[in-house]
Amino acid sequence: MSVVDSRAAGGPRSAQGDGGPVLRVRDLRVGFTGNGAEVVAADGLDFEVRPGETLGIVGESGSGKSATVAAVMGLLPGTASVRAGEISLLGEDLLRVSPRRLRQLRGNDVAMVFQDPMTSLDPVMTIGDQIGEAITAHQHDLSKARVRERAAELLSLVGVSSPERRLDQYPHEFSGGMRQRVVIAMAIANDPRLLIADEPTTALDVTVQAQVLEALRAARDATGAATILITHDLGVVAEMADRLVVMYAGRIVEHGPVREVLRDPRHPYTRGLLDGLPRLDRRVARLRPIPGQPPDLAAIPGACAFHERCALSQDRARCREERPALRVTATGRESACHFAEEVAGAGAEPDEPRTAGTPGPVVLEVRDLVKRFPDRRSGRGEVSAVDGVSFALRAGETLGVVGESGCGKSTVGRAIVRLLEPSGGRIVFHGTDLTAANRRALRAAARGLQLVFQDPFASLNPRMTVRQVLAEPLRVHRLVTGDRIAARVTELMDLVRLNPEHADRYPHEFSGGQRQRVAVARALAMEPSVLVLDEPVSALDVSIQAQVLNMLDRVQRELGLAYVFISHDLSVVRHLCDRIAVMYLGRIVELADNGELYERPAHPYTQALLSAVPVPDPDQARRRDRIILRGAPPSPADPPSGCRFRTRCWRAEQRCADETPPLVPHGTVAHPVACHFADGGAPAFVPTDDVAEKGNL
Amino acid sequence: MSSTVNLGAAAVARPRRAGLARRLLRNPSVVIGGLVVLLLVAGAALAPLVAVAPDAVDATAAGQGPSAAHPFGTDPLGRDLFSRILHGARVSLFAGLIAVALSALIGIPVGAVAAYAQSRLVRGGILRVVDALQAFPFLILALAAAAVLGPGTVNAAVAIGIAFVPHFVRIARAQVLSQLGMEYVEAARVLRLPSGRIVIRHILPNAVSPLLVQASLACGVAIVTEAGLSFLGLGTQPPTPSWGAELRAAQGYLLTDINYAFWPGLAISLAVLGFNLLGDGLRDVFDPRRRSA
Numbered sequence: 001m002s003v004v005d006s007r008a009a010g011g012p013r014s015a016q017g018d019g020g021p022v023l024r025v026r027d028l029r030v031g032f033t034g035n036g037a038e039v040v041a042a043d044g045l046d047f048e049v050r051p052g053e054t055l056g057i058v059g060e061s062g063s064g065k066s067a068t069v070a071a072v073m074g075l076l077p078g079t080a081s082v083r084a085g086e087i088s089l090l091g092e093d094l095l096r097v098s099p100r101r102l103r104q105l106r107g108n109d110v111a112m113v114f115q116d117p118m119t120s121l122d123p124v125m126t127i128g129d130q131i132g133e134a135i136t137a138h139q140h141d142l143s144k145a146r147v148r149e150r151a152a153e154l155l156s157l158v159g160v161s162s163p164e165r166r167l168d169q170y171p172h173e174f175s176g177g178m179r180q181r182v183v184i185a186m187a188i189a190n191d192p193r194l195l196i197a198d199e200p201t202t203a204l205d206v207t208v209q210a211q212v213l214e215a216l217r218a219a220r221d222a223t224g225a226a227t228i229l230i231t232h233d234l235g236v237v238a239e240m241a242d243r244l245v246v247m248y249a250g251r252i253v254e255h256g257p258v259r260e261v262l263r264d265p266r267h268p269y270t271r272g273l274l275d276g277l278p279r280l281d282r283r284v285a286r287l288r289p290i291p292g293q294p295p296d297l298a299a300i301p302g303a304c305a306f307h308e309r310c311a312l313s314q315d316r317a318r319c320r321e322e323r324p325a326l327r328v329t330a331t332g333r334e335s336a337c338h339f340a341e342e343v344a345g346a347g348a349e350p351d352e353p354r355t356a357g358t359p360g361p362v363v364l365e366v367r368d369l370v371k372r373f374p375d376r377r378s379g380r381g382e383v384s385a386v387d388g389v390s391f392a393l394r395a396g397e398t399l400g401v402v403g404e405s406g407c408g409k410s411t412v413g414r415a416i417v418r419l420l421e422p423s424g425g426r427i428v429f430h431g432t433d434l435t436a437a438n439r440r441a442l443r444a445a446a447r448g449l450q451l452v453f454q455d456p457f458a459s460l461n462p463r464m465t466v467r468q469v470l471a472e473p474l475r476v477h478r479l480v481t482g483d484r485i486a487a488r489v490t491e492l493m494d495l496v497r498l499n500p501e502h503a504d505r506y507p508h509e510f511s512g513g514q515r516q517r518v519a520v521a522r523a524l525a526m527e528p529s530v531l532v533l534d535e536p537v538s539a540l541d542v543s544i545q546a547q548v549l550n551m552l553d554r555v556q557r558e559l560g561l562a563y564v565f566i567s568h569d570l571s572v573v574r575h576l577c578d579r580i581a582v583m584y585l586g587r588i589v590e591l592a593d594n595g596e597l598y599e600r601p602a603h604p605y606t607q608a609l610l611s612a613v614p615v616p617d618p619d620q621a622r623r624r625d626r627i628i629l630r631g632a633p634p635s636p637a638d639p640p641s642g643c644r645f646r647t648r649c650w651r652a653e654q655r656c657a658d659e660t661p662p663l664v665p666h667g668t669v670a671h672p673v674a675c676h677f678a679d680g681g682a683p684a685f686v687p688t689d690d691v692a693e694k695g696n697l
Numbered sequence: 698m699s700s701t702v703n704l705g706a707a708a709v710a711r712p713r714r715a716g717l718a719r720r721l722l723r724n725p726s727v728v729i730g731g732l733v734v735l736l737l738v739a740g741a742a743l744a745p746l747v748a749v750a751p752d753a754v755d756a757t758a759a760g761q762g763p764s765a766a767h768p769f770g771t772d773p774l775g776r777d778l779f780s781r782i783l784h785g786a787r788v789s790l791f792a793g794l795i796a797v798a799l800s801a802l803i804g805i806p807v808g809a810v811a812a813y814a815q816s817r818l819v820r821g822g823i824l825r826v827v828d829a830l831q832a833f834p835f836l837i838l839a840l841a842a843a844a845v846l847g848p849g850t851v852n853a854a855v856a857i858g859i860a861f862v863p864h865f866v867r868i869a870r871a872q873v874l875s876q877l878g879m880e881y882v883e884a885a886r887v888l889r890l891p892s893g894r895i896v897i898r899h900i901l902p903n904a905v906s907p908l909l910v911q912a913s914l915a916c917g918v919a920i921v922t923e924a925g926l927s928f929l930g931l932g933t934q935p936p937t938p939s940w941g942a943e944l945r946a947a948q949g950y951l952l953t954d955i956n957y958a959f960w961p962g963l964a965i966s967l968a969v970l971g972f973n974l975l976g977d978g979l980r981d982v983f984d985p986r987r988r989s990a
Contacts, residue, residue: 417887443889451887459880463902472898473888519884526888 020091021048022109022193022226023072028085030067030076041067041080043250046326049194049226056241056258057230058273060541062294064250065230069196072228073112074102090193108138111187111225113216115199117179120186121171127182128167131155134189154185157222158215161630175632177208181215188219195225201236205404205568207629210612213240214628232542234277235571235614238262246270249295249305252326255334259618266335268312271343276546278575280613281620283594286553287575289546293511304338312339359578360395363430363562364416364449364530370424371411375637383637385411387586388425390663393530398556398563400577400594402570402609406633407583409566413532416564417451418442430529447477450523454535456515460507466493466518467503473525492521495558497551513544517551524555532564537572549576570613574598582606585633585644588663592671602666602673605645643674651677717982726978730913733971741786751780751938762956770956772946778960781938785961788939789968792854792923792932793916799858801912804865809896811866812873824870827863835860839922843931850923850939853932857919868911872904879903906983910976917972924965940965 030042042064049055059065070076072087074094087094089105097105114120122130131151136142142150148167155163158181171179180200187195197216201209213236220227229240237244237258244261246254246269254267265271272290292309304310307319318338326336337343371386386408393399401409414420416427418434427434432445453459460469470489474480480488490500496517507515516536523531533552537545553576556563567573573580580597582590582605590603601607608627629648634640643661646652655676663672667679721727759775761767769778811823830838842856873896876882885895926932927941935942940961947958 419883419887447889451884453880453884455880459884461881461885461899461903464898472890476888476890476894522884522888 021050022090023228024048024086024088025068025072026086026088028068028071028087029083030064030071030080031083032067032080040083040250042071045085045252047245047252047255049228051193051226052220052224053243054220054227054229054241056237056244057228057247058232058234058237058244059247060232060294060543062249063247065247066198067250068247069112069198069228069230073110073196074106108190109193111190111192111195113180113183113187113195113197113200115202117176117183118171120183121179123171126168126170127151127155127174131167131182131186131189134186138190150189151185154189155182157188157218158182158185159211159218160185175208177204177211177632180204180212184212184215184219188223188225191223192225195220195223195227196230197227198230199232200229202231202233205632206570206612207404207608208632209236209614210626210628211630213614216240233614234262234273234542234616238616238618239614246273251305251336252334253306253336255326256332260331260333262616262618264331266329266331266333266340266343267337268310268343269306272309272311273542274616276543277616278546278549278569278571280571280574280598280610280615281617283574287546287550289550290543291547293513293544294541304336312337312342359397360560362392363395364393364564365428366391366393366412366416366425367428368425369412369415369422369427371408371415371420372423381637383635384586384639385636386415387639389581389583389586389588390425391581391588391591393562393564395529395562396556396560397579398565398577400573400580401564401566401583402568402573402580403583404568404609404633406585406636408586408636409583410534412583413451413534413564413566416530416532417449418446419451447526448529449532450526450528450530451532451534452516452519452523452536455539456512456519457507457539459519460515460522462507465504465506466498466510469507469518469522470503470525473522477526479525479527488525492525495524495555496521511544512540513548516540516548520552520555524559528561530562530564532566534566535568536565538567538569545572552576570610582609585639586636587644587674588672589645589674590672591663592673596671600669602669602671602678603645603675604649604651604677608648643676651675720982721978724978724982726974727982728978730971730974730976730978733967734975737786737790737968737971740783741790744780744783744787747783750777751784752776752936753780760950760954760957769960772943772957773950773954778957781943782940782960782964784938785940785943785964786968788850788933788937789920789923789965792850792857793919793972795851795854796857796861796919796923797912797915799855800861800865800915801908803858804862805869805901805908807862808866808869808871809873809901811870812877813892813896813900823866827866830860830863831867835918836922836925839926840929840931843926848931848934850933850937853923853926854919856926856931857922860922861915861919864915865908865911868907869904872907873900876900876903906979910980910983913972913976913979917969917976920968920972921965924961 025045025047028042028045029040032039032041045068047055057065057068067076067080071082072094076082082095085095090109092101092105094102094105128148128151131154132147135147135150151167152163155166160166160178160181171182174182200216201212204212217240229237231237241258244256244258245252246261246267248269254261254265254270256266261270262274265274269290276287276289278287290309295305295308302323303321304313304319304324307313310319313319322338324336324338326334329335329340367390369386369389370384372382372384375381375383389408389412391399401412403409411420415422422435425435429445429449432441434442434445437445467489470492471485474485474488489503493500493503498514498517498521502510507518510518536552537548540548549572552563555561565573565577574594577594579591579593581588582597582603584605590597590601590606597606598610601610608629611625611627612629631648634647640647641657642659643649643652643656646656649656659676661674661676663674665672666675669678753776755771755775755777757775758767758771760771760773762770764770767777767779769782772778772781807823811820814820838860839856842859843853846852846856877900882895882899885899923932924939924941924944927939928945930945933939933942935946943961944958947961950957
């Protein structure tokens with residue numbers, strides 16, 4: 001029976017007729033052997049998924065969520081194995097059946113979607129052949145024409161337009177989001193009973209993520225498969241899942257219907273995750289992160305693994321001595337906390353509204369910045385990564401620069417600190433035009449402009465201790481000398497809340513969050529007045545993100561720094577930034593104050609971007625009108641004429657192709673917007689078939 | 698972008714780095730190669746103590762096989778082969794060391810400049826010279842250099858060193874280039890550190906492992922090349938005992954006295970095997986791709 005047939009027949013088929021669970025995991029224990037020590041990656045897990053249902057599994061790095069699915073799929077690395085428990089698929093225990101039967105079961109009834117679609121596709125086979133292969137793997141008797149027809153059906157089911165033409169293309173001709181949809185099409189080619197998606201949208205931009213989630217939803221509805229969605233993003237589960245499992249340190253700490261868990265968590269860890277999360281829908285003075293770091297899995301004692309970070313525990317003896325079992329609480333939720341009933345509800349502590357600082361004088365002005373790169377792909381011509389970007393930055397202010405990958409936001413950041421030579425425009429820093437300055441003047445002035453990179457694992461020299469890292473710029477630029485260097489290193493470490501006793505450790509001895517603190521301290525050693533932060537928290541886990549954001553916030557207030565905060569994460573930008581520039585394909589399309597931009601976005605792209613962000617609130621997530629943009633941004637090597645967004649815009653008219661809209665205030669819209677139709681308030685969203693569609697979730 | 702690192706990746710990286718010595722000891726190539734090299738070094742160091750007179754002629758015991766008095770036997774002149782091989786190790790190791798040190802000292806800075814120089818002319822110029830040198834087979838290049846410099850152990854070593862320079866230039870350049878794209882190097886540039894400091898303090902320490910591997914492999918090749926040059930009469934001159942010169946002398950007796958040729962041949966093979974095993978093993982241990990396997 002085919003996917004499309006079953007849909008035509010009027011809905012999902014039932015698995016096994018009785019609606020029993022497709023997958024049932026009982027008391028699963030997965031262990032790793034590393035350096036002689038046994039590391040328990042998953043311990044005593046119990047869960048099940050029923051047909052047509054989506055189970056979300058959330059957790060941070062090392063929580064055991066990946067090991068759990070790897071165990072189900074039989075994809076554990078050689079150093080790991082299932083130590084105990086039961087994994088039954090359609091009533092058969094995968095750990096006890098013959099290898100032959102195991103292959104059959106997994107091959108026929110389970111499909112998987114991984115994070116990186118490129119590695120799941122064969123680069124030298126056409127998309128059509130690959131989907132065809134997935135179809136014929138278990139349906140041998142189909143004719144060639146019929147297979148092709150099915151493949152096209154599957155592609156259109158996951159929202160790929162003109163599927164017939166697309167079948168003959170190769171994976172490199174597809175964008176990341178399109179590839180992920182192809183992977184989903186292949187996954188459902190055989191009507192799997194169980195669909196496992198492991199961080200399926202983590203590598204994707206937010207508007208593309210919305211498309212892929214849509215495809216995943218369509219796939220689930222068409223097959224009626226039980227779905228397991230593994231993610232670190234609470235917004236994604238709020239939109240997709242029915243039930244939610246929260247994992248911490250290899251155990252399930254909370255389990256229940258997604259709406260209830262997110263609205264009224266019964267475990268202090270879930271509560272902490274939600275409190276530490278920057279929200280798109282409101283702005284608070286300070287995030288309340290979970291303190292500390294996840295425990296070392298090798299060293300989990302006979303205690304609650306969370307008790308050292310727990311706000312509720314207050315060092316009670318029971319938390320230290322007894323490992324809490326997952327139990328059903330009074331509200332019918334499952335929680336692994338001795339004091340689950342005491343977990344505070346939402347808004348127990350009122351959030352103070354954020355007060356804006358008074359901005360100082362302009363410290364940095366970027367005027368008509370242009371950066372072109374030679375086009376590597378074609379070997380001739382140029383790609384304009386940044387095309388005429390202007391803004392001013394005041395002391396003590398944070399300017400957010402948001403946009404999807406390839407919009408040029410990182411290039412702007414790198415050009416400001418002169419890692420890249422601008423092709424045109426001016427960068428005026430404290431009155432000095434850096435683009436016109438000679439080398440000496442540039443060196444002296446540019447010291448005050450510093451950059452913090454995204455990946456704290458790559459941005460620190462692995463062979464230098466923290467002391468060496470921090471002392472080097474001090475020495476080279478003679479910022480402090482002699483004995484005072486050590487004192488300054490201590491001061492810098494204190495400033496970013498690192499223990500100065502750890503100064504002689506190497507970067508690999510620190511966690512990601514701590515390393516990012518070292519990177520910030522290193523930038524601060526130069527006594528900058530402007531700090532460019534290029535996705536500074538994107539590589540960090542949710543609970544660590546909030547700690548680093550709060551630190552950045554405090555440092556800014558203490559030192560009166562100006563920040564340029566580059567990010568793809570609209571929630572983080574909402575929390576931290578005073579003003580926000582939205583970039584699309586090398587240009588700023590809208591520049592507004594925080595409240596203005598998030599509450600009254602005027603540019604269609606901003607509106608689409610905001611509506612695509614998943615919110616960790618199921619009621620809101622399902623109520624909101626969604627704008628799902630078609631396609632991906634065009635190549636910057638050959639940008640559309642006029643308004644660059646017009647190819648994906650539902651309001652585009654001939655005028656948009658002929659005239660480039662200037663970035664200016666329009667009538668009732670007081671802030672600069674580059675849209676011909678911004679006048680008269682936010683343009684109404686009118687869905688058209690070709691360009692965008694409106695989804696009501 | 699992902700905030701989820703694959704399970705335990707970060708946690709596992711830690712003990713791995715700390716256990717470099719352990720990883721080295723766990724690699725059989727490193728252990729066996731290291732032992733062979735150690736044996737060579739020990740033999741060379743102890744030669745003056747345990748094998749006093751490599752040139753002493755015992756006419757009564759000429760051309761003998763191994764015995765209690767002469768563990769490796771004697772050559773047709775009646776000299777103790779054990780002593781001569783042990784002293785030959787000194788010459789071989791000396792030649793290998795000089796050759797590698799010379800080529801690394803010239804090749805690594807030149808390679809770094811070829812990667813880092815602002816001027817396209819400098820970068821291109823270095824590479825073209827290296828290309829030209831590499832167009833000649835290694836041995837021909839060493840022969841030519843040795844012929845120009847004249848015979849002698851030091852000259853042979855210098856000749857080999859010169860012939861090796863292009864290899865080190867290439868490897869050093871490739872290493873520096875790959876490090877240049879790393880964010881910590883960009884971070885150093887944003888800190889406005891001087892270029893020389895960035896190369897010496899940041900890039901080279903992180904590029905050292907492949908260079909170490911190359912040095913070990915080069916040492917083996919240098920030893921065999923020195924033996925070759927000596928065999929051809931362009932290297933170490935008799936009566937100084939050297940494996941290559943021994944082989945040359947033994948050539949005339951191959952049909953009558955195989956024992957004479959056997960020992961220097963074995964010594965050369967062992968030395969090369971030792972350095973190659975060590976180099977291969979080091980490469981495996983340092984290679985991050987193999988590390989995860």
